[in-house]
Amino acid sequence: MAAMIRISRLTFNYPGLRALDDVSLEVEAGSVTALVGPNGAGKTTLLRCIAGLETPLAGSIEVAGMDVIEQPRAVHRRMGYLSDFFGLYQELTVARCLEYAAASQGLPDAAIAQAIRDTAQRLHLSDRLAQTSGSLSRGLRQRVAIGQAIIHQPMVLLLDEPASGLDPEARSELAILFRQLQASGMTLLVSSHILAELDEYSTHLLALRDGRVLENRALQTIASADEVRILHLQLAAPDARLPDWLSGQAGVICKAVESDFAEIGFHGGANAQAALLAALVQTGFAVIRFAEHQENLQQSYLRSVAAHLEKTQ
Amino acid sequence: MINPEFRRNLWLSFSMHRLIAMPALLGLVFLTAAFYGSASSARNLYSTATVLFTLIVCLWGSINANSAIIEELRDKTWDQQCMSALDPWTMTWGKLFGATSFNWYGGAICLVVLALSGITANRSDWLLDLLNLIAIGILLHATVIALNLHTARFETNLIRRGGMGWIVIVFAYLLFQTLAFPFLISSSSVLWWGMTIGSQKVFMLGSALLFMVCAIFAAWRLMSNALQVRTLPWAWPLFVLILSAYYAGFSSKTPFSFVGFFIAAALSYATLLTESNSLLIWNKLRLRWQAKNWRGFLADLPLWPTTLLLAFLFAPMADFTSRAGDGATMLFAMALLLLRDACIILFFSFAPNARRPVVVAVLYIIVLDFLLPFLFKSLGLQAIAYFLNPGSRMFFSETYGSDRVDLLIAGIHAAVALGFVAWRIHESKRREAGPQPGIAA
Numbered sequence: 001m002a003a004m005i006r007i008s009r010l011t012f013n014y015p016g017l018r019a020l021d022d023v024s025l026e027v028e029a030g031s032v033t034a035l036v037g038p039n040g041a042g043k044t045t046l047l048r049c050i051a052g053l054e055t056p057l058a059g060s061i062e063v064a065g066m067d068v069i070e071q072p073r074a075v076h077r078r079m080g081y082l083s084d085f086f087g088l089y090q091e092l093t094v095a096r097c098l099e100y101a102a103a104s105q106g107l108p109d110a111a112i113a114q115a116i117r118d119t120a121q122r123l124h125l126s127d128r129l130a131q132t133s134g135s136l137s138r139g140l141r142q143r144v145a146i147g148q149a150i151i152h153q154p155m156v157l158l159l160d161e162p163a164s165g166l167d168p169e170a171r172s173e174l175a176i177l178f179r180q181l182q183a184s185g186m187t188l189l190v191s192s193h194i195l196a197e198l199d200e201y202s203t204h205l206l207a208l209r210d211g212r213v214l215e216n217r218a219l220q221t222i223a224s225a226d227e228v229r230i231l232h233l234q235l236a237a238p239d240a241r242l243p244d245w246l247s248g249q250a251g252v253i254c255k256a257v258e259s260d261f262a263e264i265g266f267h268g269g270a271n272a273q274a275a276l277l278a279a280l281v282q283t284g285f286a287v288i289r290f291a292e293h294q295e296n297l298q299q300s301y302l303r304s305v306a307a308h309l310e311k312t313q
Numbered sequence: 314m315i316n317p318e319f320r321r322n323l324w325l326s327f328s329m330h331r332l333i334a335m336p337a338l339l340g341l342v343f344l345t346a347a348f349y350g351s352a353s354s355a356r357n358l359y360s361t362a363t364v365l366f367t368l369i370v371c372l373w374g375s376i377n378a379n380s381a382i383i384e385e386l387r388d389k390t391w392d393q394q395c396m397s398a399l400d401p402w403t404m405t406w407g408k409l410f411g412a413t414s415f416n417w418y419g420g421a422i423c424l425v426v427l428a429l430s431g432i433t434a435n436r437s438d439w440l441l442d443l444l445n446l447i448a449i450g451i452l453l454h455a456t457v458i459a460l461n462l463h464t465a466r467f468e469t470n471l472i473r474r475g476g477m478g479w480i481v482i483v484f485a486y487l488l489f490q491t492l493a494f495p496f497l498i499s500s501s502s503v504l505w506w507g508m509t510i511g512s513q514k515v516f517m518l519g520s521a522l523l524f525m526v527c528a529i530f531a532a533w534r535l536m537s538n539a540l541q542v543r544t545l546p547w548a549w550p551l552f553v554l555i556l557s558a559y560y561a562g563f564s565s566k567t568p569f570s571f572v573g574f575f576i577a578a579a580l581s582y583a584t585l586l587t588e589s590n591s592l593l594i595w596n597k598l599r600l601r602w603q604a605k606n607w608r609g610f611l612a613d614l615p616l617w618p619t620t621l622l623l624a625f626l627f628a629p630m631a632d633f634t635s636r637a638g639d640g641a642t643m644l645f646a647m648a649l650l651l652l653r654d655a656c657i658i659l660f661f662s663f664a665p666n667a668r669r670p671v672v673v674a675v676l677y678i679i680v681l682d683f684l685l686p687f688l689f690k691s692l693g694l695q696a697i698a699y700f701l702n703p704g705s706r707m708f709f710s711e712t713y714g715s716d717r718v719d720l721l722i723a724g725i726h727a728a729v730a731l732g733f734v735a736w737r738i739h740e741s742k743r744r745e746a747g748p749q750p751g752i753a754a
Contacts, residue, residue, distance in 0.1 A: 015591050015593055015666075015667070016666060051392075052541050053392060053395055053541070055541070055613075057593070057597055057600065072540070073398060076396050076398050079396070080396075081396050086392070087389030087393075089325070089390060091325055092321070092324060092325070100317055101393070103314070104397035104399050105397060106398040108314070109314050
């Protein structure tokens with residue numbers, strides 16, 4: 001798939017500090033990329049540079065084929081951004097906040113009313129339109145801010161810690177919204193500390209550490225026949241034969257095997273996996289679970305960090 | 314389609330209560346003025362309208378114009394504005410006339426009363442006064458917006474304290490002293506660049522319009538930068554030239570270059586003290602220069618070097634002789650001292666973990682230029698005092714020294730200061746070559 005965001009050799013300094021160090025990366029069009037990393041990794045700085053709110057020391061940033069540094073205003077028409085510490089016009093009603101956002105993003109007058117209705121519906125704000133934004137709860141304010149960022153149907157949406165301060169229900173609604181936005185063709189880049197929350201909707205992982213890219217890859221891919229996958233096997237009761245039996249099977253790499261549980265690397269497609277299961281049952285193993293193990297975002301991120309630390313030590 | 318920024322400000326500024334209260338309150342004040350005292354009602358109303366306009370538009374309006382930028386930054390809505398698709402001009406006039414719309418609503422009522430009372434009292438100058446008040450109101454609002462946009466880029470503490478509005482409010486108060494009482498202004502003519510302008514009020518109107526245009530232009534340019542639309546630094550030195558031409562016109566004896574030099578120097582100091590001069594900016598400039606990205610270099614260049622360069626250009630053109638000596642040599646020595654002061658500010662700004670570098674630099678400049686020379690002079694060590702501040706001879710007509718010695722001493726000052734800056738840059742490069750100091754969010 002084509003890249004929606006393309007960054008090349010981006011360097012950004014604060015006084016006495018290098019926030020981004022020669023960062024190069026691409027973000028796939030239509031993806032939801034989880035931007036993760038510890039505090040001070042450079043996540044906010046990266047988002048602000050992509051949004052054209054900060055000018056880097058060196059490097060280039062392209063969004064939808066346009067140079068952000070040279071044409072920031074043109075890029076803004078195609079982009080939405082929700083900052084970590086966003087503000088709202090407290091004295092304006094939700095409808096007017098959305099109307100201002102729509103008009104300032106260049107939506108024609110005739111389209112604004114419909115855009116407000118659609119956005120309010122999408123964010124479950126339809127019954128709050130007449131309320132002033134200052135009177136709303138944190139969660140509702142967050143939704144209004146997201147509404148302002150998406151009302152003009154941007155191609156790219158940048159969100160810095162969008163779920164901070166939200167209750168679990170509001171977070172779940174946010175995840176549903178992000179999936180809907182992705183389904184409508186939007187590219188999302190979401191930074192968060194809460195990796196479990198990103199797990200619900202992210203398709204890609206972009207890990208930063210010390211201002212450098214640690215990892216940038218797709219999270220879930222359909223396994224091909226020649227790919228090694230991690231399988232978990234659980235028996236109803238311990239069986240001492242299991243370690244030896246598994247090590248004798250073709251395509252199986254034993255990672256952690258005990259008498260009632262095994263984590264194996266498996267080289268083969270779905271048919272080969274079915275054949276291995278049949279062999280296990282035929283041999284008399286009381287199999288109660290035999291499935292591919294999907295690594296969650298947190299595990300994936302921690303594995304990347306561990307690999308990075310191992311490499312640098 | 315109405316300007317969204319202007320419309321948003323109208324939403325925030327007007328309510329039914331405010332719409333009714335303003336004319337009602339003004340009506341009461343005018344009614345009281347009409348029936349007060351022995352002077353004619355028309356004259357009373359004329360002065361009352363002028364005073365009220367000054368209070369409502371010039372003072373209160375400046376406070377609201379100040380909030381136009383400060384509140385966006387404080388309430389964290391500025392990012393949303395920067396991310397909008399509004400062009401800098403739309404944003405500028407939306408804020409300029411939107412944030413002050415309620416003041417102009419009240420001001421418009423005052424102007425109607427001023428016009429009607431002026432006509433009734435057969436005043437010939439009511440239109441001039443009216444236009445003058447409008448121009449000064451816009452000038453003040455645009456200036457406060459421009460000042461806040463200028464400082465908002467790096468002086469976050471200043472923004473938290475309420476911005477630069479107080480400067481304009483003081484300025485407005487000074488204007489109030491003259492403009493609120495038009496009868497205090499004599500109608501004698503003005504001689505400017507050899508031209509006799511019949512009425513002082515006509516000249517004041519021309520001046521107010523000129524500076525109003527400059528202030529709006531400045532607000533637009535600074536808004537462009539705030540919205541990441543990069544500009545080249547030609548407008549600031551052009552403003553110095555306009556200001557120099559304006560003030561040089563008042564005196565046939567003072568050469569243009571002399572006025573120009575002092576204005577360029579004053580505005581160099583003004584920008585030096587209010588712009589960021591961190592090493593980051595100069596590193597960025599170095600990279601742009603190395604990449605031969607001249608446009609990027611000029612767009613990132615602080616403003617003060619442009620006016621410092623103008624000061625150096627004006628100095629040799631000063632074709633006059635004063636009691637202190639040859640004009641060109643004197644001004645060139647002063648330009649070198651200006652360069653020295655710029656280097657002192659850079660030296661402290663380039664320090665690692667620099668805290669309030671400008672304040673520290675100003676303190677050292679005061680010690681170097683005033684405290685130490687006075688101390689040595691008091692001790693009878695006049696030569697040392699002269700070496701520390703060659704300017705003392707220029708201003709106090711000391712018996713020793715000469716133009717050339719002034720120039721030599723100023724050159725030594727500048728060279729030493731440049732050396733300190735070069736050392737600071739060398740040290741920072743050495744630190745950069747070592748381990749990375751840390752990483753920011």
